Amino acid sequence: MTNALDVLKKYWGFDEFRAPQNQIIESVLNGNDTLALLPTGGGKSICFQVPALMKPGICLVVSPLIALIQDQIQNLEKKNIKALTLSGGLSFTDTSNLLDNLHFGGYKFLYISPEKLQTDWIFERIQKLNINLIAIDEAHCISQWGHDFRPAYTQLKKLRESFKNIPIIALTASATPKVQADICTQLDLKNVAVFKKSFTRENLAYFVVPFQDKLYKIQQILTKNTGTSIIYVTSRKACIEIANQLNSLQFKATYFHGGISRHEKQKNMDLWLQNQVQVIVATNAFGMGIDKPDVRTVIHYHVPENLENYYQEAGRAGRDGQKAFAIILNAPHDITNTENQFLSNLPTKDFVQLIYKKLNQYFRIAYAEGQNETFTFSLEHFCMKYDLPITKTYNAIQFLDTQGVISLSKEFNNQAKMQFVVPSKEIIRYCSIYNEDANIVESILRMYPGIFEIEMAIRIEHIAAKNNTTNEKVVAVLNKLAEKQIAEIDLSTTDSKITFNQIREDELTINRIAKNIKRQNQDKIERFEAIKNYITDETLCKNKIITAYFDEAATADCGICSVCIAKKGKKTDAKSIRNNILTTIQKQPKTARELEQELQIEAEQLLSELLYLLEEEQIKVNDKNKYHI
Numbered sequence: 001m002t003n004a005l006d007v008l009k010k011y012w013g014f015d016e017f018r019a020p021q022n023q024i025i026e027s028v029l030n031g032n033d034t035l036a037l038l039p040t041g042g043g044k045s046i047c048f049q050v051p052a053l054m055k056p057g058i059c060l061v062v063s064p065l066i067a068l069i070q071d072q073i074q075n076l077e078k079k080n081i082k083a084l085t086l087s088g089g090l091s092f093t094d095t096s097n098l099l100d101n102l103h104f105g106g107y108k109f110l111y112i113s114p115e116k117l118q119t120d121w122i123f124e125r126i127q128k129l130n131i132n133l134i135a136i137d138e139a140h141c142i143s144q145w146g147h148d149f150r151p152a153y154t155q156l157k158k159l160r161e162s163f164k165n166i167p168i169i170a171l172t173a174s175a176t177p178k179v180q181a182d183i184c185t186q187l188d189l190k191n192v193a194v195f196k197k198s199f200t201r202e203n204l205a206y207f208v209v210p211f212q213d214k215l216y217k218i219q220q221i222l223t224k225n226t227g228t229s230i231i232y233v234t235s236r237k238a239c240i241e242i243a244n245q246l247n248s249l250q251f252k253a254t255y256f257h258g259g260i261s262r263h264e265k266q267k268n269m270d271l272w273l274q275n276q277v278q279v280i281v282a283t284n285a286f287g288m289g290i291d292k293p294d295v296r297t298v299i300h301y302h303v304p305e306n307l308e309n310y311y312q313e314a315g316r317a318g319r320d321g322q323k324a325f326a327i328i329l330n331a332p333h334d335i336t337n338t339e340n341q342f343l344s345n346l347p348t349k350d351f352v353q354l355i356y357k358k359l360n361q362y363f364r365i366a367y368a369e370g371q372n373e374t375f376t377f378s379l380e381h382f383c384m385k386y387d388l389p390i391t392k393t394y395n396a397i398q399f400l401d402t403q404g405v406i407s408l409s410k411e412f413n414n415q416a417k418m419q420f421v422v423p424s425k426e427i428i429r430y431c432s433i434y435n436e437d438a439n440i441v442e443s444i445l446r447m448y449p450g451i452f453e454i455e456m457a458i459r460i461e462h463i464a465a466k467n468n469t470t471n472e473k474v475v476a477v478l479n480k481l482a483e484k485q486i487a488e489i490d491l492s493t494t495d496s497k498i499t500f501n502q503i504r505e506d507e508l509t510i511n512r513i514a515k516n517i518k519r520q521n522q523d524k525i526e527r528f529e530a531i532k533n534y535i536t537d538e539t540l541c542k543n544k545i546i547t548a549y550f551d552e553a554a555t556a557d558c559g560i561c562s563v564c565i566a567k568k569g570k571k572t573d574a575k576s577i578r579n580n581i582l583t584t585i586q587k588q589p590k591t592a593r594e595l596e597q598e599l600q601i602e603a604e605q606l607l608s609e610l611l612y613l614l615e616e617e618q619i620k621v622n623d624k625n626k627y628h629i
Contacts, residue, residue: 007050011079018043020195025051033189034169037196039315044171045072048135057132061111064138069111083109086116099125114152127162134159139170143182160188174308177551199547203318206542207327207562208535210607212592212625214301214329215245222251227296231281232313234302243281252277258285261471263464293320300328303338306527307534307549330535332611342528346521347396353510355396358386360504370500377498403513407499417490419455430486439467440477577601577609589626
């Protein structure tokens with residue numbers, strides 16, 4: 001491995017590889033298909049970047065997130081390694097020119113999303129490149145049994161068909177044995193060499209903390225642990241509310257969810273990455289590919305979806321090897337409420353069939369027609385029109401997507417159609433009068449030649465980025481142009497597009513995939529049971545539960561999780577605590593926080609006994625979250 005070490009030293013400045021990076025690189029250099037399972041922060045990118053630099057040609061990297069791609073390209077460019085990506089906003093001409101550059105420009109890496117790879121003419125051009133290695137990052141996305149399934153990943157088998165003699169390396173931080181097998185099947189890996197690093201994170205302490213007043217507990221945690229933190233929640237509303245509450249408590253916080261613009265996402269993420277805020281409150285839209293080594297605490301405000309998600313999200317803490325904490329806050333009834341909601345949102349065969357019929361009705365597709373037709377789609381409007389539950393409907397549509405009946409592509413772009421309806425001299429006059437709008441108007445003219453002659457689709461966020469301003473400012477200028485009758489504007493907002501891949505056959509279509517609905521629901525139930533067991537089990541070491549889930553046997557307790565700490569500590573007699581609680585609330589109803597302060601009991605033990613008394617129906621909770629008899 002002398003050559004590989006030379007490359008590592010030259011570009012990364014390290015004298016040796018972390019196990020099992022050297023074995024993975026050797027496997028790739030020997031031409032083997034390889035599956036690498038390295039926990040978050042385990043140095044996955046080096047495993048394909050080093051061998052790619054040692055061989056003539058270009059490494060094709062398939063990656064699911066723009067932020068992840070941009071981060072890796074920036075890191076390579078800092079090392080004077082040429083890399084590029086074909087991003088979603090590029091025109092046909094720009095994309096074609098970049099592909100030309102790959103032939104002659106000395107590039108070593110081409111990063112691309114799986115969706116972009118589905119574009120036929122782009123794939124044809126890539127087939128003509130001198131590809132030396134194919135790297136599939138976040139490979140669990142290819143499996144229907146994986147936690148971040150991306151339907152476009154299932155089309156990647158065509159890479160094997162086109163590059164039969166080129167090795168493929170698939171990389172992921174978390175995959176159960178079932179998902180590992182599915183990755184190998186879906187990618188058609190041959191004689192695959194599998195490398196796993198232990199799922200144990202020795203510096204990461206896993207805690208499950210029973211607590212009613214979660215905001216108060218977060219305040220305690222962030223005061224004690226002043227380093228960078230992530231708080232995961234399950235709704236966009238909770239993102240904003242908790243961030244605002246933390247700011248009012250003098251903690252610097254921002255938020256991140258899938259419903260904000262790309263500009264705002266980047267701005268908020270940069271504040272957190274540059275340590276201008278301590279906390280980012282986020283949905284699971286945040287995190288994949290985020291490389292911030294000094295995160296000290298990851299808090300889950302709500303019950304995570306499954307153990308795979310939780311392991312990846314928790315694993316964003318302590319990537320620098322220093323002590324860090326992964327904490328789930330568990331209030332009374334959290335598990336029950338989440339389970340009821342989870343089960344109610346699993347789509348049955350009848351519900352999937354209803355949604356399929358409604359989609360065809362919504363887009364006025366006649367029986368035996370509709371194949372390859374694409375439509376702009378608003379989930380909110382669709383659900384409102386037919387009085388459908390949003391989450392369950394989305395799950396049904398996603399299932400139709402995974403089965404290939406439809407293709408759902410998320411756009412999250414503000415779109416508009418526009419045409420100038422006055423001569424160019426009138427545009428110049430407008431810009432001289434409204435000087436504050438001139439830069440935006442001039443950008444539109446430069447970016448969309450021909451906008452005088454025909455109505456053109458324009459991208460609001462691209463115009464905003466060019467002018468270092470917000471989408472809202474661009475929309476305001478467009479509205480003013482319309483008011484002044486300078487241009488005709490058709491503003492619309494869309495979050496997705498739907499393509500119908502098959503002709504409409506109603507029951508026949510659903511009957512073909514019915515068996516998969518039950519199988520997929522059962523898999524989701526089993527995965528929820530695993531996270532439920534992780535949260536409620538007070539006897540087994542939390543690290544042991546996690547490693548066992550990923551088919552790895554931990555030989556010893558970690559010694560630092562909530563269960564291990566509880567075993568070491570000397571707890572007050574449970575019966576005595578219950579009696580003290582009953583005596584205290586008999587006089588006056590109390591919150592959990594008031595009981596903790598008055599009785600001087602550890603929060604975890606207090607909540608454990610409160611849960612016991614609630615289950616035994618010896619106490620109740622009123623609408624002010626106060627316990628009473």
